[in-house]
Amino acid sequence: MKVHYSGYVNILGKPNAxxxxxxxxxxxxxxxxxxxxxxxTRRRILGIWNDEKHQIVFSDTPGIIDKPxxxxxxxxxxxxxxxxxxxxxxxxxxxxxxxxxxxxxxxRILNKAQTPKILVINKKDLRPEATIPEITSGxxxxxxxxxxLLISAIDENDRKIIIDNVISLLPPGPEYFxxxxxxxxxxxxxxxxxxxxxxxxxxxxxxPYSCEVYIDNYVESEKNGKPFxxxxxxxxxxxNTQKSILIGKHGEKIKQLGIRSRADIEEFLDHxxxxxxxxxxxxxxxxxxxxxxxxxx
Numbered sequence: 001m002k003v004h005y006s007g008y009v010n011i012l013g014k015p016n017a018x019x020x021x022x023x024x025x026x027x028x029x030x031x032x033x034x035x036x037x038x039x040x041t042r043r044r045i046l047g048i049w050n051d052e053k054h055q056i057v058f059s060d061t062p063g064i065i066d067k068p069x070x071x072x073x074x075x076x077x078x079x080x081x082x083x084x085x086x087x088x089x090x091x092x093x094x095x096x097x098x099x100x101x102x103x104x105x106x107x108r109i110l111n112k113a114q115t116p117k118i119l120v121i122n123k124k125d126l127r128p129e130a131t132i133p134e135i136t137s138g139x140x141x142x143x144x145x146x147x148x149l150l151i152s153a154i155d156e157n158d159r160k161i162i163i164d165n166v167i168s169l170l171p172p173g174p175e176y177f178x179x180x181x182x183x184x185x186x187x188x189x190x191x192x193x194x195x196x197x198x199x200x201x202x203x204x205x206x207x208p209y210s211c212e213v214y215i216d217n218y219v220e221s222e223k224n225g226k227p228f229x230x231x232x233x234x235x236x237x238x239x240n241t242q243k244s245i246l247i248g249k250h251g252e253k254i255k256q257l258g259i260r261s262r263a264d265i266e267e268f269l270d271h272x273x274x275x276x277x278x279x280x281x282x283x284x285x286x287x288x289x290x291x292x293x294x295x296x297x
Contacts, residue, residue: 006055006173007088009166012080014101015063017093018122022153023047023060026162030268031060031183044079046184048177054167055175059087066103072286075297081109089169090117091162092143096124096150102143110143116169119145120162125152187269188218194264195233195277198257199246207245210238212285212295216278227271234278236285236295243279254279 011019024030027047049056062076090113094101102110110117147165151158177184192213200208217232237243247254254277262275285291 002053003172004053004055004174005167005170006057006176007170008057008059008086008176009089009091010059010061010087011091011093012061013063013093014095014098015065017063017095017098017101018153019060019063019093022093022120022122022162023058025153025156025159026058027182028159029182048181048183049163050179054170055173055177055179056163056166056170057176058091064102064106066105070286071289072292072297075292087113087115088171088173089166090115091120091166092117093120093122093153096121107142116146117143118162118165118169119143119148121148121150122153124150125154188215190268191215191218191231191265192233194268195235195257195261198260198264199235202253202257202260203245207237207242210242210286211246212236212282214295223272227269229269229271229273231265231273232276232278234280236280236282238282238284238286240281243281246279 011023013019023045027049031045031047044062045060047058047060049058061080064080065073065077068074068077090110092102092110146169149158149161149165151161192215195213196208196211199211199213203211212235214234214236215231216234217230219230221228221230235246237246245253246257248256258275258277261277262273265273265275282288282291285295
């Protein structure tokens, strides 16, 4: 009887280290939204990699926030530290240009974890080739790693190096998900995330971080014999001034957001949709326990 190997591999790291880009590269598809702005990922996202004998359940987590400014960030940190408990392997992603890739507290938690740990040093493409040997030799040594890999998350050739290292540490285990399943999340979640990705791209400063997207309705049907969906979503902001910025003069900004989001959602779903966007104010929702629960935190 053939032995099957499987496990949960939790991708951890500071905000903007490249965790979502890495997950997308490992799965060879766009599963997690990416953006140059920090704190793009707010919730834990599972992505599933399979071959005949192995199943790797990668978990993309929010970036570790050393000093949370409000309750939403505390919730985001709780996802991260919970992920230490259910991981079979911890994959810590660090930016090679960051002089302090983890805090003392994170280092203590990493050392306390009994699971195998892989340090993946990312963004080698941002360093001159002559300085690459210095990266690993001068790296902090306060954590006991099973292996240290130097990669660029945008380089397809580095994908196999990471997969092979993970496979070497996988324990025998069952198929947690069907072999053709890519994620544990439904289409409704990815629609929400694609709208949020466009908010991050179109707006600056505090506005993207003050927004939360809520899918009010997602109705699937047919139009001219082809799949069709009617989607309405509300974007919640923390202040009236942010609502004005989000809508823009004569509604131009929200119109642009709708056009971009609809195009991305149609590409993801592979069929046409009708998208309605609304904007409402929920003052200080990021510090409101009831509102956070309503939004799924």
